[in-house]
Structure formats: structure tokens, C-alpha cells
Amino acid sequence: MVRAPCCEKVGLKKGPWTTEEDHILTSYIQTHGYGNWRALPKRAGLLRCGKSCRLRWTNYLRPDIKRGNFTKEEEDLIINLHEKLGNKWSAIASNLPSRTDNEIKNVWHTHLKKRANHYIEEPKRKPRRPKSKTSIRVEPKPVTIATSDPSTATQTSSIPSSTPTSPGWSHCDISSSFTNETRNMGASYAFTNNESMDSSSAQDLVEFDESLLNEALSMENWDDVPMDAKATAQEQSVLNHFGGELLCSDSFCEDENIDFWLRTFMESVELHDLPEL
DNA sequence: AAGGTCCTCAACCGCGTCTCT
DNA sequence: AAGAGACGCGGTTGAGGACCT
Numbered sequence: 001m002v003r004a005p006c007c008e009k010v011g012l013k014k015g016p017w018t019t020e021e022d023h024i025l026t027s028y029i030q031t032h033g034y035g036n037w038r039a040l041p042k043r044a045g046l047l048r049c050g051k052s053c054r055l056r057w058t059n060y061l062r063p064d065i066k067r068g069n070f071t072k073e074e075e076d077l078i079i080n081l082h083e084k085l086g087n088k089w090s091a092i093a094s095n096l097p098s099r100t101d102n103e104i105k106n107v108w109h110t111h112l113k114k115r116a117n118h119y120i121e122e123p124k125r126k127p128r129r130p131k132s133k134t135s136i137r138v139e140p141k142p143v144t145i146a147t148s149d150p151s152t153a154t155q156t157s158s159i160p161s162s163t164p165t166s167p168g169w170s171h172c173d174i175s176s177s178f179t180n181e182t183r184n185m186g187a188s189y190a191f192t193n194n195e196s197m198d199s200s201s202a203q204d205l206v207e208f209d210e211s212l213l214n215e216a217l218s219m220e221n222w223d224d225v226p227m228d229a230k231a232t233a234q235e236q237s238v239l240n241h242f243g244g245e246l247l248c249s250d251s252f253c254e255d256e257n258i259d260f261w262l263r264t265f266m267e268s269v270e271l272h273d274l275p276e277l
Numbered sequence: 278a279a280g281g282t283c284c285t286c287a288a289c290c291g292c293g294t295c296t297c298t
Numbered sequence: 299a300a301g302a303g304a305c306g307c308g309g310t311t312g313a314g315g316a317c318c319t
Contacts, residue, residue: 016287016313038304054305055288090307105308106286 066098
């Protein structure tokens with residue numbers, strides 16, 4: 001059977017939408033709703049196919065869409081969800097209110113895929129824009145923190161212990177794993193979801209070198225330490241304890257992130273109720 | 278300063294699925 | 299049950315702009 005074209009192609013406009021078209025579409029939908037996409041453009045007086053109208057509305061004009069850069073928490077959540085769901089962009093989008101599947105797909109291909117692949121390949125050039133995303137790849141030298149308390153266990157369960165592209169490697173996106181914001185955000189999905197504690201997810205219990213944490217915590221008056229020294233200490237600490245290989249994103253060595261990481265480690269102590277040093 | 282390269286993201290395309298008849 | 303129409307989804311494209319040399 002030959003599929004009928006989605007719309008009458010002849011005479012219909014393609015390409016970028018004009019503000020006038022946006023206005024027409026928005027006004028029409030606000031007044032009449034969007035029941036029948038195929039009929040909508042004709043009724044609204046648009047020379048577009050229904051598919052194009054639907055896409056424009058769902059991906060751009062919808063009032064509940066949140067525009068602008070993704071937050072770190074959103075990106076971390078996408079990575080976690082992608083690991084679980086694969087390229088099910090609409091399913092992932094359903095966990096990120098106000099974000100569209102198209103937008104998520106784009107951000108995945110442009111930023112997050114690299115992070116998720118742990119930066120196996122070195123960046124060929126300097127980053128174009130400063131990014132606040134940080135991800136490291138670590139070889140496990142594990143101290144598994146397991147707990148029978150779901151409330152704490154699930155806080156770490158979204159951290160993968162390995163990925164298809166690099167079996168045996170731990171992707172430890174620490175910032176996404178321990179910050180309060182992420183815990184709250186992730187609550188809608190993995191962190192409070194029983195599913196996150198099934199047998200497969202049980203393998204995802206965070207694995208990291210406790211001594212790294214201890215070393216970080218042993219630094220006194222961290223705020224007084226010069227930025228350069230922080231960076232060196234932090235990086236060296238990670239290198240020492242995670243088997244000597246560190247792959248980082250464009251901005252890993254940015255000062256504010258270095259600082260952030262230490263605080264993240266410190267937060268993790270509270271979360272896991274680790275013994276005082 | 279200019280040309281080339283790369284990145285971003287809105288939009289398109291085609292296929293799968295759902296719904297209606 | 300089967301065909302047709304409509305919708306939704308994921309992959310891909312390409313224009314515009316940022317960045318590099």
C-alpha cells in the first residue's frame with residue numbers, strides 16, 4: 001500500500017516559521033484548541049501542513065515550554081533516563097516538564113552524548129562556549145556503598161557502573177548524584193522509584209574510592225586555598241584514587257567547578273552517613 | 278579582517294502505531 | 299478483519315551563527 005502524503009504538498013510553505021505565522025497559529029489554538037491537526041492549517045488560514053503546525057506548536061509555541069539552557073540537573077536527569085530508556089525521547093521528555101522531545105534530542109546529540117560516552121575521544125578544539133557540565137570517567141577501585149535503606153540507596157542508584165561503550169568503567173557524575181536539587185528533581189523518576197532498586201539497578205550502586213573522599217575532606221580551610229592549588233589538588237586526588245585516568249569535560253578544570261566538586265563530595269558524606277574522619 | 282570550519286537547533290521526512298469505519 | 303486517515307516518534311538535514319586560523 002502506498003502511503004498517502006501527510007498533506008497536500010503543493011502550495012504549502014516549508015522552512016522557518018515567521019512571527020506572523022506563529023501568531024496565527026497561536027491565536028487559533030488559543031481560541032479553538034488543537035483537535036484536528038490536518039484540518040487546522042486550513043481553518044486557521046495557514047499555508048502549512050498539519051504536521052508542521054503540530055511540530056511548531058509542540059516544540060516552540062506551547063506556552064508551557066521552558067526555553068533556554070538546560071540546567072545541570074536537567075542534563076544529568078536526561079543522561080540517567082537515556083541510560084535507562086535509550087532514544088525514547090518522548091518518554092524522557094515526559095520526565096522533564098516543559099522540555100520537548102526535540103529539544104532533548106538536540107541537547108543529547110550536541111552535548112550529552114559526549115558526556116555519556118565519557119569523553120573517550122579528546123576534544124579536538126577548545127570549547128566554543130563555557131559549559132558548566134562536569135563529568136569524569138573513573139576506573140573502579142571500588143568501595144561499594146550499599147544500604148538497605150531505600151531512601152539512601154536510591155540516591156545513588158542512578159549512577160551507572162558501566163556503559164555499553166566502555167564496559168568495566170564507572171561513569172561517576174558526582175554532581176548529579178548527590179546534590180539536593182538533583183535528588184529533588186530525580187524524585188520524579190529514579191530516586192524514589194521502586195524500579196530503581198530492581199536487580200539490574202542494584203548493580204548501579206555507586207562505586208567510588210572512599211579514600212578520595214577522605215582526602216578531599218582532609219583539606220582544611222578550603223575556601224582559603226588558591227584556585228590553582230584547588231585545581232591541582234582536586235585533579236591529583238582524582239587521578240591518584242581512580243586508577244590514574246581522568247577524562248573530563250571542557251570545563252572540568254574551571255575553578256568554580258573544582259570548588260563545586262569538593263562541596264559535592266562533602267555533601268555525599270552527609271547523604272551516606274559515612275564515618276567521621 | 279576574511280574565509281573556512283564547526284556547532285546548534287528548528288524543521289523536515291519517513292515510518293510505526295493508533296483509531297475509526 | 300482490513301483499509302485509510304491521523305498522529306506521534308525518532309532520525310536527519312541545513313541555515314545561521316559562533317569560533318578558529
